[in-house]
Amino acid sequence: MLLTYNDINKDVVERPDVCIIGSGAGGAVMADVLSGAGIDVVVMEEGGYYTKERYGTYKPIESLKILYRDYGSTVVLGKTSIILPLGRAIGGTTVVNSGTCFRTPEGVLDEWADTYGVVKASPKDMEPYFERVEKTINVIPVTPQGLGKNGLVFKRGADALGLSNGMLKHNMIDCHGCGRCAFGCPHDAKQAVHLNFIPSAIKKGARFYANAKAETIVLESGRVKHIEGSIINEQTGNRLYGITVSPKLLVLSAGAIYTPYILQKNGIKLSQELGKNLTIHPAARITSFFDEIIEGYKGVPQGSYVDAYSSEGIMLEGIFVPPEIALPVLQPIGIEGKKRAREYNNLAAFGVMVSDKNSSGAVRPGIDSGPLITYRLHPYDLKKLIKGIAVASEIFFAAGAKTVDPGVHGIQEFKSSRDIAQLFTRHLRTTDFEMMAFHPLGTARMGELAGHTVVDSFGKAHGTENLFISDGSVFPTSLGVNPQITIMSFSMRNAEYIIDNRKRFLT
Ligand SMILES: Cc1cc2nc3c(=O)[nH]c(=O)nc-3n(C[C@H](O)[C@H](O)[C@H](O)COP(=O)(O)OP(=O)(O)OC[C@H]3O[C@@H](n4cnc5c(N)ncnc54)[C@H](O)[C@@H]3O)c2cc1C
Ligand code: SF4
DSSP states (O other): OEEOGGGOOSOEEEOOSEEEEOOSHHHHHHHHHHHHTTOOEEEEOSSBOOOHHHHTTSOHHHHHHHHBGGGGOOEEBSSSOEEOOOBOBTTGGGGTSOOBOOOOOHHHHHHHHHHHOOOSOSHHHHHHHHHHHHHHTTEEEOOHHHHHHHHHHHHHHHHHTTOOEEEOEEEBSSOOOOSOGGGOOTTSOBOOGGGTHHHHHHHTTOEEETTEEEEEEEEETTEEEEEEEEEEOTTTOOEEEEEEEOOSEEEEOSHHHHHHHHHHHTTOOSOTTTTOOBBOOOEEEEEEEOSSOOOTTSSOTTOEEEOTTGGGTEEEEEOOOOHHHHHHHHOOSHHHHHHHHHTGGGEEEEEEEEOOSSOEEEEEEOSSSSEEEEEEOOHHHHHHHHHHHHHHHHHHHHTTOSEEEOOBTTOOOBSSGGGGGHHHHSOOOGGGBOOBOOOOBOTTOBOSOBTTBSBOTTSBBTTOSSEEEOSGGGOSSOOSSOOHHHHHHHHHHHHHHHHHTHHHHHO
């Protein structure tokens, strides 16, 4: 059963075995696996329930307003502000993500075991979970035809320089290459979790409440007693009814920003590490103009990668956004703006994302109703970003670009590859870069070292009896690759742990 605010006309009271807060990558998988074992599950999701019939007709700007939190402009504060968009809907951020799928790198899993004492999460232990998740969401490589010219041009440049590259894997079926992944796939080609794990959980009896915001968690002597929240009118934002859920066990899957925030707001400390150790995979965009027609909006926007420097924590992955989002940031005004708009069909773009193992941020309750997110980019990680921008610029020129804009304040468009050296000769500071980030992780890190970690290896919060966390917050270090497969696979494994120990947790 899936109910939205439209279906509810009085206060809701529920007494399930398990309550899950959040229905994204972590929460949806948890709900499906638990309900498959006959466990009674209730999911509270603050966002609404949207299908392709609705968001398929939205303009990209409208999607930002409806499918994202804060109009897609959640901000991380630091020396420079970084936009960190977060999805808010049944299906969470998977509804608006780019669909790229990577398994957790083996070296990262080994590091978690060695440094944080994470048990039973070796590459061999995780393999069956990766396989099951990938099968459920249909992970397949993007085809050269699906890639579009933006990806093909970049591949041409990478090949010319002999740099390792390839097609990314995506969770999709019959992609139309319409380029709208980040605004809700209008064809249901992208297999976000509201198309697979969630309907499967509902079939097995799970009850999903959309527009249901969890606000209060009552925890006494290490046991969660109940969760109180509001059923919100999606149009007005007003509270309509109350919702009280009294479960035997609570799973928090509100994502790496809102999971620590809801705990902190309720005075539940768990560990001094709660809310700390935030990593985000800072990313930059490099744009380029060609004489040839690119029509970058055709094809899978994030279809290909260059992993030649992945061992250094630098990944290059495709990006492209529709004109109403792209043009204002390219060249805002006047004659130059007009020229840029005319040349839009000749524009190519690619992204650089770095593994921010040396940097760190924090989530804490803000002054008003939301979290305050802060982040400090370590100079070493900034160097990686600069190198990634230089490599992407070289690739564009090797592909025949006329000009390349590195997106760095104070540096003019490059007219030839000779200009790239400026990235290394100029004294560049964090504030010179326009960064975005899409992968918040780490704010409730897992491991067996109590004091240094917030939850154990299976997501159970230290010092509590019946509180689990299963989302992007639990990963102790930056992954270096896009996280949805890691989040879903760990959630599946954690759900099985709860099932195997149901006598302990659910009686
Ligand atoms: C534009 C974009 C592109 C991306 N592309 C990729 C990609 O290609 N590949 C990839 O692997 N990853 C990608 N990601 C990241 C990936 O989608 C996320 O890392 C992943 O979905 C996070 O899973 P989660 O379960 O931690 O949280 P989410 O999926 O964000 O789910 C959390 C849910 O909890 C809900 N919630 C929060 N607070 C409350 C509350 N108080 N009460 C009730 N509900 C609440 C939220 O509304 C949300 O729906 C992208 C992200 C973005 C923004
Ligand atoms: S490019 Fe493919 S997956 Fe992305 S929105 Fe279009 S049809 Fe969906």
